[in-house]
Amino acid sequence: MLYYLFQYLDKLDFPGAGVFQYISFRAALALITSLLISLVFGKRIIEFIRRKQIGETIRELGLEGQVQKTGTPTMGGLIIILAIIVPTLLFTKVLNVYIILMLISTVWLGGIGFLDDYIKVFRKNKEGLQGKFKVIGQIGIGLIVGSVLYFHPDVVIKERIESTGADIGKISGQTEIKLHEPKYASTPTKTLKTTIPFLKNNELDYGKFISWLCDDCTKYGWIIFIPMVILIVTAVSNGANITDGIDGLAAGTSAIIGVTLGILAYVSGNMVFADYLNIMYLPNTAELVVFIAAFVGACVGFLWYNAYPAQVFMGDTGSLAIGGIIAVFAIAIRKELLIPILCGVFLVENLSVIMQVFYFKYQKKKRGLEYAQTHRLFKMAPLHHHYQKVGFHESKIVMRFFIIGLALAVLTIVTLKLR
16 A cells, blocks of 8 residues: 555655665565564464463373473464565555455465364364365365466466577676566467476476367366366465474474565566576566565564464464465466475475375275384374474474475575576
């Protein structure tokens, strides 16, 4: 909203109003504001939750320090959601289709998580919202996101009309790089192209998967695209939910992922950088940098209270929301095929649970229940609990997962040129 106010003031030649035109300036304001909201209002929200006795009920899993966490305030994801939405409304072009989509996704998945936490805390039902209802909610937002990204007229790319690249020469022994003027088609194109990592000319059109059915079947690529969106949103939001098992892990890894997505959004929405890196130029997506700055600020600010020993847990309210935000954001900037690398921590956590369940069922069928119970693939799933059982302190586990997350983030950025 402030963007439109300062845009009007700039037309009146108000001193300094033009600075709001810069993405970097508004992103910095969003980051600082979200941090302040998390730190200042976060403390008050935690105190309110504690007064209302909204505490976490901890299942007995035989983990060190587990009993001490009983009664820790939960539903702290409200802090994250508030710290994302307020700066987004203040500093973005709110009428941008991508921003609207991110806000809807945040509220939608946060609402599902809130309902789950409400059932656990107030109705004393440890199971929370039934899994099928969670999945229905995730499918619902996946349908909305996929449909908007396919049918909305503002969701377009600009095709390159010739390869421009850069000239590299020598001046007095120093390397000089001269960027050519980017050359793109004047008319944006509606397409289902996305980025494939590690390949030259790395663009994949979802429509190609069904082009063999008929001569004009490419235009029905949404049949592949929308289910893919649903799958990604469901998988990543569940991955973040599973990762939120020890203090600071989900918030910290999400902040690292958010910074990386911000870089990818900035270069994809900037014609010069997109041309130099030979990646798709996506008009209007640069505005997402402001949103993701608020997201990173919210995660880091929440980490202030969620780091070991946690003063508050995010609950499903936060974990489902941040996972959904990451998924929808990656899809919007057409980098969803980078998710297995960038969100490698979420992926491994998800896989550890799946592998544990299948291995247990296999051993039970082959050798009986008693053998299966004593010969599990992991001592406990998800993976962070396995390392707790092995004997690592949770703060050491979190720090090492952060290091892995940073390495994966660097690898993700490197894929821009590593083809």
